[in-house]
Amino acid sequence: MATTTATITLSSIDLLSNELALTTTSTLTTAGTATGVTQASGLSRKTTGSFTPDSAAGIQANVLYRAGDYLADGANKVYIKNTSTTVAEFYTVVIDQEVIGRLYAGDWMFMPWIATSGTKQVFTVTFASTWAAGETWTFDGITMTCPSATLAAIALEVDKLNYPNWTTTHVVGEATVIFKARYASDATEVVYATADATIVSANPGTAAITSAAVGSASESDITIRPSVHTDMTYETMLIHQ
Amino acid sequence: MATTTASLTITSNDLVGDALSLASSTQLNKAGTTIGLDQTTGMARVYLTATTQLDIFPVLPATPAGQNLQSWVYICNKSLDETEFITVSIGATTIGLLYAGDFMWMPWSQIAAKADIEIAPSTGAAAAGIHVDYTCMHQGITYPTSGD
Numbered sequence: 001m002a003t004t005t006a007t008i009t010l011s012s013i014d015l016l017s018n019e020l021a022l023t024t025t026s027t028l029t030t031a032g033t034a035t036g037v038t039q040a041s042g043l044s045r046k047t048t049g050s051f052t053p054d055s056a057a058g059i060q061a062n063v064l065y066r067a068g069d070y071l072a073d074g075a076n077k078v079y080i081k082n083t084s085t086t087v088a089e090f091y092t093v094v095i096d097q098e099v100i101g102r103l104y105a106g107d108w109m110f111m112p113w114i115a116t117s118g119t120k121q122v123f124t125v126t127f128a129s130t131w132a133a134g135e136t137w138t139f140d141g142i143t144m145t146c147p148s149a150t151l152a153a154i155a156l157e158v159d160k161l162n163y164p165n166w167t168t169t170h171v172v173g174e175a176t177v178i179f180k181a182r183y184a185s186d187a188t189e190v191v192y193a194t195a196d197a198t199i200v201s202a203n204p205g206t207a208a209i210t211s212a213a214v215g216s217a218s219e220s221d222i223t224i225r226p227s228v229h230t231d232m233t234y235e236t237m238l239i240h241q
Numbered sequence: 242m243a244t245t246t247a248s249l250t251i252t253s254n255d256l257v258g259d260a261l262s263l264a265s266s267t268q269l270n271k272a273g274t275t276i277g278l279d280q281t282t283g284m285a286r287v288y289l290t291a292t293t294q295l296d297i298f299p300v301l302p303a304t305p306a307g308q309n310l311q312s313w314v315y316i317c318n319k320s321l322d323e324t325e326f327i328t329v330s331i332g333a334t335t336i337g338l339l340y341a342g343d344f345m346w347m348p349w350s351q352i353a354a355k356a357d358i359e360i361a362p363s364t365g366a367a368a369a370g371i372h373v374d375y376t377c378m379h380q381g382i383t384y385p386t387s388g389d
Contacts, residue, residue, distance in 0.1 A: 004253035004261070008346055010315065012245035015281060015378070020245065022284070024317055026342045032324045040256050043263060075340050079251065081265055088273040093348065098334040099356065101348025102311065104273060108265040110249055111345040112329065112337025220335065237263070239256070 001036040004028040004239060006077070006110065030241045031075040041065075041238040045083070049231040061094070061225040064236055067218040068117035068184045074241035076115055078222060081108040081235045089232055091224040103224075103234075113238070114220055118184030121215035125158070125197070127151045127175045131205035138198040139179075140165050146205075151175035154205075184218045242277040245269040245378060247313065247346060271380050272311040284376045286319070290368075294330070294361040297375050299384050306381035307351040314358055317344040317374040325366035327373060330359040349377070 005027050012020040028037045048062055070076060082091050082103040090102040093109065103109060127137075131154055135146045140163040146154050158177045159170035166179045199207055226232045248266040269278045282298065289295070297316070301308075318327050320341040329336045329345065332355040339345060349358065362371050 002253055002256040004251065004256045006344075007250045007252075008315070008344055009248040010245070011248075012243055015243040015245045015277075015279065016283070022315075024344045026344055028343075029323065029340065031338065031340060032326070034323050036256075038256070040261075042257060043261075073338065075338065075343070077337075079249075079263070079265075087270075087275055090273070092350070095331070095336060096334045098331050099350050099352050100331055100336070101350045102272065102309070103348055104270065104311065106267045107348065108247075108249060108267055109347040110251075111347045112339050112343060114328075114335045114337045116335060237251075239251075 002038050003036050008110070028077060028239055029075060031073065037075065037239055037241060039240050041236075041240075043079075043235060043237045045233060045235045047231050047233045048226045049229055059226055059229060061223045064222045064224060065113070065115075065238055066117075066183055067115040067220045068120065070113075070115040070238070071241045072115050072117060074115060076113040076238065076240040077110060078113045079108065079110050079235075079237045079239075080224065082106065083233045083235055088227075090227045091232070091234055092227070094223045094225065096219050096221065102227075113222065113240075115240075116219040118186075118216040118218045120181040120184050121213060122178065122180050123209050123212035125155075125177050125179065126208050126210060127154045127158075127205065128208065129206045130203035131201055132203055135201040135203070135205060137200070137205075137207050139163070181215055185215050186217045243279045244277050249346070269313055269378055270311065272309070278311065278313075278378050278380060280379050280381070282377045282379070282382070284374060286372055286374050288370055288372055289360075289362045289366070290370045292362055292364055292367045294328075294359050296357045296359055298358055298377055299382060301351055301354055301357055302383050303353055304383075305351040305353055306383040307349075307379050308353055309350050310380035312349040312351055312377055312379035312382070313346065314349045315344065315346050315374075315376050316358075316360065318342065319372035319374055320366060320369075322365070322369065324363075325369065325371055326363045327366065327371065328361045328363070330361070332356050349379075351382075
């Protein structure tokens with residue numbers, strides 16, 4: 001196990017009539033134990049602002065951490081710093097849809113993170129009827145080309161591909177593929193998935209979508225929104241279970 | 242104006258392949274200025290014996306004095322029992338869990354009527370009793386009008 005310590009110092013000689021000199025040190029452990037946390041995202045740095053192609057249409061929020069990627073209810077800790085030196089520039093930090101606060105130039109924050117995810121949408125595609133080698137099925141921007149007329153081989157080929165927004169599972173020999181969304185989202189995605197698949201088959205083959213289960217949105221993704229279009233830079237690190 | 246400094250260090254020799262030695266320091270200023278914050282609730286310590294969720298600062302009204310100004314919140318779980326935690330929330334959204342000895346430091350925009358800072362002890366913590374420290378350094382807080 002790793003040993004990681006975080007120390008905060010708050011100091012002022014003139015905020016109050018009594019000097020403020022608070023120091024607290026915490027050893028970062030996994031939830032409910034004395035075992036040190038062993039995972040971290042690493043300290044990262046990103047510049048937001050003028051490079052964004054669509055910045056003219058509005059300032060874009062940046063997703064820092066998606067809850068579905070981390071252990072819920074863990075003793076996770078998030079560090080964020082606005083490294084801007086322009087006094088008036090700030091990042092607005094949001095968890096789910098709740099505004100936490102603003103980080104102005106040079107400000108940092110360190111907070112726990114519960115990482116409560118939603119549920120991921122799931123559906124099953126079943127290949128049936130008559131397909132021919134060379135025919136295609138397109139979904140999520142990815143096109144599968146039938147290696148043969150065998151339905152199980154087609155399903156296997158679908159499973160081999162990498163989809164930007166979905167993961168797949170497949171049992172060898174079956175004509176079905178189960179798709180699972182990479183991220184939790186709300187129910188409207190089912191309609192999108194059904195409409196998005198495109199079949200190009202002259203025979204015609206079918207690829208029915210069944211067993212669709214709607215998802216629900218994450219409850220604690222962390223996003224930040226810069227206050228200006230011009231370049232601003234933030235640093236962040238997640239220490240997690 | 243006052244000069245108040247908040248500093249953080251995070252260190253580890255074995256969390257990642259390279260030694261971690263992060264240090265950040267900032268002066269607590271009013272929103273968008275270099276003028277220091279000059280108000281604080283003072284450091285409070287409470288002893289909680291129930292799992293009831295509590296607002297630790299005055300409930301935000303429809304037009305909070307500090308909305309979108311700068312405020313900072315510090316909360317520390319003073320328990321020594323590693324299994325005892327408090328749940329920290331903002332409005333209806335849970336932020337995270339503070340286990341024994343854990344602290345947090347975050348900005349707070351005091352968004353009207355929905356961004357109250359709340360804590361709730363875990364069942365074990367409430368049964369044993371738990372101390373929690375907290376403070377807010379701010380640019381304005383609306384205190385409730387007396388009903389007397």
